[in-house]
Amino acid sequence: MMKRYLLLAALFFSATASQAQDSLFIRKIYDEALVNGQAYDNLRYLCKNIGQRLSGSAGAEKAVTWSKKLMDGYGFDKVYLQEVMVPHWVRGAKEQAYIIDGNKKIAVPIAALGSSIATPASGITANIVEVKSIKELETLGESVIKGKIVFFNGAFDQRFIETGAGYGAAGVQRFAGPSAAAKYGAVGAIVRSITPALDDYPHTGGTVYVDGVTKIPAAAISTLAANKLSNMLRLRKLPLIKFYFKQNCQTLPDVKSYNVIGEIKGSENPNKFITVGGHLDSWDLAEGAHDDGTGVMQSVEVLRILKTTGYKPKNSIRAVFFMNEENGHKGGIKYAEQAAADKEEHIAAIETDEGGFTPRGFSFEGASPAFIKQVNAKFKNLLEPYEADRLVEGGGGTDIGPLKETVPSIKLIGFRPDSQRYFDIHHTANDVFENVNKRELHLGAAAIASMVYLIDQHGLN
Amino acid sequence: MMKRYLLLAALFFSATASQAQDSLFIRKIYDEALVNGQAYDNLRYLCKNIGQRLSGSAGAEKAVTWSKKLMDGYGFDKVYLQEVMVPHWVRGAKEQAYIIDGNKKIAVPIAALGSSIATPASGITANIVEVKSIKELETLGESVIKGKIVFFNGAFDQRFIETGAGYGAAGVQRFAGPSAAAKYGAVGAIVRSITPALDDYPHTGGTVYVDGVTKIPAAAISTLAANKLSNMLRLRKLPLIKFYFKQNCQTLPDVKSYNVIGEIKGSENPNKFITVGGHLDSWDLAEGAHDDGTGVMQSVEVLRILKTTGYKPKNSIRAVFFMNEENGHKGGIKYAEQAAADKEEHIAAIETDEGGFTPRGFSFEGASPAFIKQVNAKFKNLLEPYEADRLVEGGGGTDIGPLKETVPSIKLIGFRPDSQRYFDIHHTANDVFENVNKRELHLGAAAIASMVYLIDQHGLN
Structure with a gap:
């Protein structure tokens, strides 16, 4: 009996000693x-x-x-x-982009997404279609999307306590959006930056071109510019608003x-x-x-x-x-x-x-x-x-x-x-x-x- | 027996319902x-x-x-x-301070401590004594301190996990240092800013004048300047280094x-x-x-x-x-x-x-x-x-x-x-x-x- 107690005591003290040593x-x-x-x-x-x-x-x-x-x-x-x-x-020379509203050109900050191809040297000018998700893109289909620039404007959900969860949720449009748009004949993709912040920094990041789908140029736009573009589209309606962008990236x-x-x-x-x-x-x-x-x-x-x-x-x-x-x-x-x-x-x-x-x-x-x-x-x-x-x-x-x-x-x-x-x-x-x-x-x-x-x-x- | 179970079940579900309601x-x-x-x-x-x-x-x-x-x-x-x-x-016009090393004057950033009195309009120039704590000040005593500017250079202890604890520990020299120095005949007090950061911002904050003790002008010095001053004192020794400061604060x-x-x-x-x-x-x-x-x-x-x-x-x-x-x-x-x-x-x-x-x-x-x-x-x-x-x-x-x-x-x-x-x-x-x-x-x-x-x-x- 005594022996067992001693053994237990020894185990106890050894556990305590180990914790104390770890703590120190x-x-x-x-x-x-x-x-x-x-x-x-x-x-x-x-x-x-x-x-x-x-x-x-x-x-x-x-x-x-x-x-x-x-x-x-x-x-x-x-x-x-x-x-x-x-x-x-490589990104090449800095990107250029503007919203075209009749005769007005409003410059907006964009950054080509990693892996993206360049635009033609003269850039791309096209009408723009705003969607909040890939699902919304799919409901619009080729009749609406063909020949347009798709503007993915799904916002970062502020309700997540950890921002990583919000990044994951909103990130899909950057990873998969451009290729999804290309399937319906889009000529370019502009993606709202994946961030809870509202400012003028475009956030780059990789996009993934799906095998067998035409590669189209894709860029991130700052959240402030995304809001501006969205407001203009809401107020002026297509086809009054066009979008121009030019980027010079390439894969070596x-x-x-x-x-x-x-x-x-x-x-x-x-x-x-x-x-x-x-x-x-x-x-x-x-x-x-x-x-x-x-x-x-x-x-x-x-x-x-x-x-x-x-x-x-x-x-x-x-x-x-x-x-x-x-x-x-x-x-x-x-x-x-x-x-x-x-x-x-x-x-x-x-x-x-x-x-x-x-x-x-x-x-x-x-x-x-x-x-x-x-x-x-x-x-x-x-x-x-x-x-x-x-x-x-x-x-x-x-x-x-x-x-x-x-x-x-x-x-x-x-x-x-x-x-x-x-x-x-x-x-x-x-x-x-x-x-x-x-x-x-x-x-x-x-x-x-x-x-x-x-x-x-x-x-x- | 059944009744008791039902009561327990009711209590259980009521607790759960309350937690669910709180959670929502x-x-x-x-x-x-x-x-x-x-x-x-x-x-x-x-x-x-x-x-x-x-x-x-x-x-x-x-x-x-x-x-x-x-x-x-x-x-x-x-x-x-x-x-x-x-x-x-009120602080009045911006403070001025420099370390005097022979003919050289090295400007350093200071900020008068809240409640401090001004220096005379011509400023104070005096030899400077560095201490790391009020205790060290006390061991030096009047023979060393009298007529000098006391430089409290106790550093923020980085080992605290919560910085509030470090602030409390290092803060004593700001709250109580100037009056403690005045007791031994100091003519001014310069206090190292209470911060874990190493930069050129002086950190103001209140000091407390003890009743019955002569009020002396007191200011905070940036941590980078405090390090510089301390190094110069160590390398050159008293009385080669002097300190000058001028501040214009007053209590209305x-x-x-x-x-x-x-x-x-x-x-x-x-x-x-x-x-x-x-x-x-x-x-x-x-x-x-x-x-x-x-x-x-x-x-x-x-x-x-x-x-x-x-x-x-x-x-x-x-x-x-x-x-x-x-x-x-x-x-x-x-x-x-x-x-x-x-x-x-x-x-x-x-x-x-x-x-x-x-x-x-x-x-x-x-x-x-x-x-x-x-x-x-x-x-x-x-x-x-x-x-x-x-x-x-x-x-x-x-x-x-x-x-x-x-x-x-x-x-x-x-x-x-x-x-x-x-x-x-x-x-x-x-x-x-x-x-x-x-x-x-x-x-x-x-x-x-x-x-x-x-x-x-x-x-x-």
């Missing part, structure tokens, strides 16, 4: 991030000295070289480049590029991996600060913090700067293929690609209610003092997604910062370093480092 | 705030058409008149002004001003009140956007939302725009005195004065662990979908604080938004409308309206 180490992680954090200064360099870095661009090449040098400088156990062929789309041959990978070797299980990553490429309109300079700089910061604090991980920890998230996902696909080819075991991958804002928690892709309950029981109280304890079911991320196919046992985890400001600046000329807050960025790095530590120590099963 | 109504509150919210446009007017509004200023007077008109326009049951005498401190006679109050009458308990408030006055360097334009505009928005959604409160709900939070708290004191004089019963008061950032939850002043447990059991799951569910023990706020004395049964509640960016701009020329995010502001109004609704429906006991 997480505090150490946060102190290092908040007092000595380097992500912010690294991000400044990436934004201001390299700037835009769309796949295939000179900026992307510079970013790869600098990122490897950065990781080399930190002295991780292994730093290497992983070759991957990526699309090379694929280019060789790289994922940049840094690694701290596991002391017990060197062939088991926990990956943390964001994407190094960015849209060409600004500096890719929140999308996703913050994510890559947090990823390397996680490794730096773990190394600096003297942590010896049981499993190998990797920071991956994925290439080509924005217009092809080739880096993520390559990483997943290589992991399978190398027979690596992957415990978990954490993606940070929702901006460098104050951490709220993590989402676990496809997790069962039982899993969520368990992960909360194990980790929630340790993350609560840092207000990063919202552990829920939800998406992992675009770059780590392909790992689910090649390493089915992996857990995919999305880092979830506060979502309110992300889509205000996402894919615009306003995604610049000045819009990143140092403490928010560093708190995010600390939250992710803490999650990596907890998974490394305790696993997820 | 809170969703309605959020929809109204996010889709039709007016706080942002009202704040734009307050910031851009009225601007700075320190107690006693023309701006404060304009703000009172406009605020009453705004509330009148919403058609609340009662809108009135509550007279209160307030201090009238007290002025008559007002709290602005709007009320929706309780349908069951008209003499029981739930108060929501922020402060209408602001420091004079900018527009008082986050401090506390957001708070007052959220407060009136709470009433507007409840009225627009057709809610008939059981208890009377008040929005209070307090005057003079920044340099005297006279509005808060007056409101508390009047509540007692009128024998009003007060259930709760919620203060919003930590910026218009994404809501995290609410803090309950002086609450016992049992109370916190209970309030979480009652309300947490209803607020969780909105990520505003962190219900903890903590401060209520400066303006509602005096109610604790006059209406002891009241519960004081602080609205807690994300704290990371607040002290970057707090009390600086950068506290402008452009730094407020519309969705964050409106989510805050919705969170507070939800809390008011829950308290009105279910009480806090």
